[in-house]
Ligand code: IPM
C-alpha cells in the first residue's frame with residue numbers, strides 16, 4: 042500500500058464543490074490501485090482574506106512544502122479587488138514552491154463538445170508546456186508619475202537563461218516520454234520580441250541539438266499558433282512557450298477541448314511540491330448550486346496521480362471520465378450536463 046499526503050485548497054466560489062467531487066473519485070479509485078490518500082485541508086482564499094485581512098499566512102508555504110502535491114479548486118472572489126488573491130495566493134505558491142512548469146493537456150474526449158467543425162478526438166490531442174515562474178508574471182516594473190497626465194507604466198518580461206533552459210528541458214523530456222510525434226514546437230514572437238524570444242530560440246535549438254536529437258523542433262509565432270489551434274489542431278504534439286503566451290493560448294485550448302468544464306492543469310516542480318487545478322476559475326455565479334462541471338477538477342486529480350507515479354490509476358480515472366462524458370453527459374457546460382455536480386462525481390466514481 043502506497044500512501045500520499047495531499048494538501049487540499051478548495052478556495053473560492055465553486056472551488057470547494059469541484060474539489061469534493063475530485064476527492065470522491067480519487068477515493069473510489071485508490072483502493073483498486075493499492076493507494077491511500079490522506080488529505081489536509083487549508084482554508085486559503087477570498088473568504089479567509091475578508092475575515093482576517095491576511096492573504097496567505099507566512100506559515101503557508103513552509104507548511105505546503107511538506108506535501109508532494111496540492112489539489113486546488115479556484116482562487117478569485119467577487120468582493121476582492123482583482124490581483125490581490127491571484128498574486129497573493131496563486132502566483133505566490135507557483136513562485137515560492139518553484140512550480141516552474143504549467144502543464145496543460147488539450148484533449149478532446151467527445152466530438153459533440155468541440156466547437157470546431159469536423160474535428161474529432163483524434164484531431165485534438167496535444168499538450169502545452171507553459172513557463173510558470175517568469176516572463177510578464179514576476180511583478181517587475183512599476184509606475185512613474187502615477188496619477189498624473191505624465192504617468193508611465195512599465196511591466197517587464199523577465200527571461201533568465203536558467204528559467205528558460207529548465208522549462209525547455211522539461212518540455213523536451215516530456216515530448217520524449219509522451220512518444221507520439223516526437224515534435225516540440227516553440228511558440229513565441231521572434232519577429233517583435235527580439236530579446237526575450239531570441240534567448241528562447243537560441244536555447245531551444247542548442248539544447249535540442251545537443252541533448253534531444255530524437256525530438257523534432259518546430260517554431261511558430263504565437264499569433265499563428267492560435268490560428269492553427271482553430272484550423273489544424275492535429276498539427277500539434279507538444280508546445281512550449283512563455284508564461285503570458287501560455288496563459289492566453291491555453292484558454293483557447295480549453296475551448297477546443299470542450300470548455301472550462303473539462304480543462305485541467307498542473308503547476309509542476311519536478312523535484313518538489315506540485316499543484317493541480319481545474320483552470321476555469323471560481324465561477325461565483327454558479328457557487329453552491331450543484332451545477333458546475335466537476336470533471337476539470339477530477340482530471341486535475343488524475344494528473345496529480347500521474348505526477349505521483351501512479352500512472353495506471355491516473356489512466357483509469359481519465360478513462361472513467363471519457364466514458365461518462367461520451368455515454369452520459371448532454372453538455373460539458375455548467376447547468377446543462379443533464380446531471381448535477383454531485384451526480385457527475387458519482388457517475389465517475391462508479392465507473393472508475
Ligand atoms: C491561469 C489563470 C491565472 C494566470 C490567473 C488567475 C492569475 O488565468 O491559471 O491561467 O494568469 O496564470
Ligand code: MN
Pocket residue numbers: 288289292
Ligand atoms: Mn489563464
